[in-house]
Every structure is written in structure tokens, then in C-alpha cells.
Amino acid sequence: MLVLAGLDPGGGAGLQADIQTLTAAGVHAMPVVTALTVQDSRNVRRVEAVSPALLAEQLACLLADVQVAAVKIGLLGEAAQIPLIADWLQRLAVPVVCDTVLRAGGGTDLANAALLDALRARLLPCVTLATPNAAEARRLLALPPDAPADTLAAQLPAFGCANWLVTGGDEAGDAVSNHWYRADAAAQHYVWPRLPETFHGAGCTLASAIAARLALGHDLAAAIDEGQRWTQAALAGAYAVGGGRRVPNRLGIRS
Numbered sequence: 001m002l003v004l005a006g007l008d009p010g011g012g013a014g015l016q017a018d019i020q021t022l023t024a025a026g027v028h029a030m031p032v033v034t035a036l037t038v039q040d041s042r043n044v045r046r047v048e049a050v051s052p053a054l055l056a057e058q059l060a061c062l063l064a065d066v067q068v069a070a071v072k073i074g075l076l077g078e079a080a081q082i083p084l085i086a087d088w089l090q091r092l093a094v095p096v097v098c099d100t101v102l103r104a105g106g107g108t109d110l111a112n113a114a115l116l117d118a119l120r121a122r123l124l125p126c127v128t129l130a131t132p133n134a135a136e137a138r139r140l141l142a143l144p145p146d147a148p149a150d151t152l153a154a155q156l157p158a159f160g161c162a163n164w165l166v167t168g169g170d171e172a173g174d175a176v177s178n179h180w181y182r183a184d185a186a187a188q189h190y191v192w193p194r195l196p197e198t199f200h201g202a203g204c205t206l207a208s209a210i211a212a213r214l215a216l217g218h219d220l221a222a223a224i225d226e227g228q229r230w231t232q233a234a235l236a237g238a239y240a241v242g243g244g245r246r247v248p249n250r251l252g253i254r255s
């Protein structure tokens, strides 16, 4: 499976989260770096994009050789990466899961206006399932931060891609509610017990867990269901690597 994402030197989020999640599912990861980052377990300080030329060269070299069963996209370095990625997605014609990473859990903004525009116009139309958290979904739709959930339900299915799994881990409430909004069927809702800790790399883990199951041939409903279940277990076993948020336990790491 092809993964396009950023490198977190702390190993909590980004490509390491993706590689561990795919490995746990028995899926081979082909990790293409979109950006290097400066961060700790609390927050992202800086993102340094890989040049579009280097990214294009890597993809051309790799994809001339390998078969890809699915693609997972995470943090993108800059807007100029998006057209070349979108062109490849159209050519590959396999399931694509995109975790629309717009803000780090610690608060740093990870998307400027150009990146948002390119995501909306070029990338999302090539995506099978997008997995924003509720705040990211509101931002993609240019809604105010307090826009109610039914506005998302009404607007997302017609916006960009056909399937959205909007996650509620960062919203208030005793439980975590995730919502699958889709163009061709009624919305589906999932409720999970809220765990006491906060996590770094939860979104990457969930999107990769779903993408891995699509790569294995599961249908979207089964992949979304099982991907959430597996991620919840990884979060329940999370461990601390630093003074900030905990890292999901994706491979039975001893803490």
C-alpha cells in the first residue's frame, strides 16, 4: 500500500503511525515522505515540505515498478504537491483514504489557504474516504467553528468526495461520536467510550487502519467498522513517550 505522509521524529503520528498500523494488519507499507517536521509529543513546531520535483521523481520511479492496492494520504507539505499526487491517484484508480490534516492536536496550524484550496479542488475529488475531525470538516466547508453537526451532515456528502468519516475525539462529551456521511445512503453513526487520556497520532492510525482493510479487499462499511474497533484498542493501550499526549499502541509495544 502506498502512504504519502509526514515524518514525526517522535514516532507517534505520521508515517510511523501508518507503517505500524499497516504492518499490524499484514499489509506492506510503501512510505513516501511529504514533509519532515520538528515536533515533540505536545505540538508541531515546523513543517519542511519535500519539493514537488523530488516527490514526483519518487512516485514515478516507485509506481513504474510496484502494484498498489490502496493509498493513504496524511499530512501534506505544501499546495504544490497536490496536483501531481492527484494525477497519480487518477491513474492508479484504487481506494484512497485521505486524513485531511489541517491542525496539530497541540494547536499548530498545518494548512494555509493555498493548501486548503488545492485540497478542495484537486485532491478530494480523487479520494474514496476523507477522515477529518469535526473542526477540520467545518474548516473545509468554510463554516464557523460552532456550526452544528447537522450542517456537516447536510453539506459534506455533496462536497469533494463521496464518503466522509467525521471523527469526534476532539469534541466535548462523555462519548466519542464518529459519523459516516455519504452521497448515496443515509448517514451512519458510531459511538465509542471516551478514554481518559489525549492522543498523538490517533487520526493517522484510524485512517491507515481503514485503508489497510480496503487494501485487503474489505468493503468500505466493513473497513470503517473494523478500522475504528482496531484503533480504539490501540488507543486503550496507549503509552507515553514524552510529557505530552500518548501514542496509540499499534504493535504491542512494551511501555
Ligand code: PLP
Pocket: 005, 006, 007, 008, 013, 014, 015, 037, 039, 044, 074, 075, 099, 101, 103, 104, 105, 106, 199, 200, 201, 202, 203, 204
Ligand atoms: N505530525 C505528522 C507528521 C502528522 O501526520 C500529524 C497528523 O496527521 C501530526 C503531526 C499531528 O498529529 P496529532 O494531531 O495527532 O498530534
